[in-house]
Amino acid sequence: MNAQCDARDGGVLVNWIEVNNNVQPATETPTGRSSCMYPGEVPEAPIAGAPAAEEAPIVITLEEFQKRPVLAATIISQPLNFGLRNAHSNIYAEAQEQEFTFEFQDATIVLKARPVTYQWDYGDGTTATTTTPGGPVEGDAFDTRTPTSHQYAQTGDFDLTLTTYFAGDYSVDGGPFQPVAGEAAVVSAPHLMSIWRTKGHSVSENCIENPAGIGCEAPTR
Template sequence: MIYAINGPRKGQLVGTSSYCTVEPAIDIPGAEQDIAKVTPERFRELPILASTIISQPDSFSLRNGHAHMYADSENQNFDIVIFDQDVRVRAIPTSYSWSYGDGSSRTLNFPGEPQSNRGFDAPTSSSHVYKETGDFGVDLTTRFRGEFSTEGGPWTPIPGVANVPSASMTMSVWRTKKVLVAENCQGTPDGPGCASIFE
């Protein structure tokens, strides 16, 4: 005799059958509905934290320079209960969709990383070049895939994804103007600092 120990039919007799190892597995009517599993809708309802947009230097770049930005993101774990069963869910970031506020966008499969001791003339794997000056709203949406484990069992993929938008960041883009003390660029156009790409 088979009794349900969890789920909506807890304590009820759900099947009676004789069984030997040489016989096929027993099919229990309705058993699929008794198993705790995480649906895509339930996964998207979890309080998944958005990535944080970080730029170096903070919210500032130069026209025609490489504005370095990256996403601060990590795996997240959640403990929930379904049908009286303990279920652990983890959300794993898989891609990052950037919108730079100047009409351009792209999707990366990595978050980027901090960069130290770099100038605006050095590109990075997650930097962006602004062709004009001004203030631009940078948006980021991180795509998370999910997995769940019921009562410490194996991890099972959750169909679908959760798209989590981040708080926007304003990028201020300036231009530079270099003036020589001893000479000027009109008289000596080939002088040091007279051909800056950032002007």
């Protein structure tokens, strides 16, 4: 609707049509043009051949993007939920590209979300931002440095959190894809990290031979 046509002021939006009397019955074809008329005004027909007013393009904003149910990344630690003080604990994320189809402003939108940045909060007062989600390593992974590993300086239990930023691209009614201005932040569920310490001793007997020997007692932090 014409933004200048206000019904409160008596304005009436008139949509112009073209009548063809050369056929019977006569046909009426919308011209795509409109005028705002007020009481007492004499209608003035639009100029023949004048271009119709263009509709504003449909834009998917960051706010609309963040309304989509984008699945959060899964946090994985190796070995599971466990690490050693001052050693590299391998922590990585599993995130996936996602696609959504929905109706918006009478148009069909296809929106693709892809993870691009990972913001880590290790729960010990330190943070890091990576562009890689990381991945598993072979073996027990104790003290194996990776692009997403972390060294805890103290023992204890820490809630590690992750915010993944997704970039979006959308298509309107099957048209070309275009980027969303901004990235959607999706927070993962906290991941518990239990950090322990180790001691080294030289012994001559194993725990079967000497159940009270060094290293045979219950583990402590």
